[in-house]
Amino acid sequence: MQKLIYILDDEKEIRKTLRVILEDEDYSVEDFSNGKTLLKALSKERPSLVLLDVWVGKEDGLQILLECKKLYPSLPIVMISGHGTIELAVNATKKGAVDFLEKPLSIEKVIQTIESSIEKTKDNEIPNFQLEVDEILGESPSITRVKFAVYQAAETNARVFIYGENGTGKELTARSIHLNSKRKLEPYIELNCASLPEESLEQELFGSESQTENPEIKPGKWEQAQNGTLFLDEVCDLSLALQSKVLKAILDQKIERVGGKDSVPVDVRIIAATNSNVEEAIREGKFREDLFYALNVIPLELPPLRERNQDIPLLVEYYLKKSISENHLPNKTIDREGLDALSSHFWPGNVRELANIIERLSILVPGETIRAKDVKEALHGFKKANEMVARGDLKHAKEEFERQYIIKTLQICEGNVTRTSKALGIERTHLYRKLRSLNISVDQLTEG
Secondary structure: OOOEEEEEOOOHHHHHHHHHHHHHOOOEEEEEOOHHHHHHHHOOOOOOEEEEEOEEOOEEHHHHHHHHHHHOOOOOEEEEEOOOOHHHHHHHHHOOOOEEEEOOOOHHHHHHHHHHHHHHOOHHHOOOOOOOOOOOOOOOHHHHHHHHHHHHHHOOOOOEEEEOOOOOOHHHHHHHHHHOOOOOOOOEEEEEOOOOOHHHHHHHHHOEEOOOOOOOEEOOHHHHOOOOEEEEEOHHHOOHHHHHHHHHHHHHOEEEOEOOOOEEEOOOEEEEEEOOOHHHHHHOOOOOHHHHHHHOOEEEEOOOHHHHHHHHHHHHHHHHHHHHHHOOOOOOEEOHHHHHHHHOOOOOOHHHHHHHHHHHHHHHOOOOEEOHHHHHHHOHHHHHHHHHHHOOOHHHHHHHHHHHHHHHHHHHOOOOHHHHHHHHOOOHHHHHHHHHHOOOOHHHHHOO
16 A cells, blocks of 8 residues: 655645655655645545645744644654754754755655654554453554553553543553553552542542541542552642642652541552643643653553544444443444544544444434434534634634534533533533633523
8 A cells, every 4th residue: 555645845846846756656645835735634634754844935834743743643744944954953853753854855865764754653563462451442553552552551560641632542541551460450440630629639539537536537549549550530630739749659659648647558550641731731830740750651642533533433333332232222334425424524522522423323313324414414513613624723623623512412411511521521520611611601502
């Protein structure tokens, strides 16, 4: 299968020359003269590599680089420039470029750089491995890398920090590490750090102890996970005060219950997760750098669904069967056009959103077959966001997708926030924050 190369450069002759060279080397090539058309194409398919000019007319290529990385974090991008400096090359590398080429371009250097950059991301570098418990659905290269990372992490007791957008499966990945580890027969305890106010969260995490004549001891999540695994989801939502106590507990391997006088020795593996930009949180003073280094022994980044859309047919089949079984429905299938419509969607809510859409279709579509028109009707509220993607406005498109997704779920749940939070798989407090930030009024949705 031919490898696909995208070229973004505002100089027509350079695009033409590169296309001829690369097609002679048996690459498939698409070229673009501006960032918007490139990002629109990227929203539909992932190339093997992107050649990206530092300045595309008045557009900043480094900013386009960041937008590309938001779509496909592991996509190799090579920057090209006629005004190359060491500072510019270093800056491009920091933002995620794999290499930097200076104009005038050397044919030999271009081909060599593309080959080596693609080689670095080839999946045949992953040796054969077998997870004892494999609950992670998918066979795409990016999800295979995740499974291999789970396999590697499970072989150790090292702390793991999982990164990924909402709905990518951070909880499932953490549980998979535990179930494949030497601690698999010991407790696995989860705590969402965004779910409770600070006072309650500290007691939930470390437990409490009353200093009375008959002391009452309530073990916290950390103590409950003794000899097993503690999963701290949304760890960036911890207050700075609690971050300090978490760091101390990790380093000392001891905890202190709220109200208690004595330390309690603990042997617990910590797996943390976040959908936040940790580096930004550290810069803003919201997350301790020393805690980050303590947690980030094994970093594990989960790909968004748009980066592994070849897994969509498998996921659709699984969630369709699951919904039919759980809701006691007659058997249904989805036709080829319906599957294509699902595969071309942007999926801002990732696998969680896909699962909810499939359940909705399985319940609401009459007859035995789910067709493309049924899928498009279910996704109709995302038309505005799709228009933004077409314009290359990724940031606002993702916000609009999320907004429409939450609105639709609220409507299905008749405005009930508790039911909506469960359907979305997020805590109520987190949902309330989302409603405020996205300017969604529950009262307006349920009026009349």
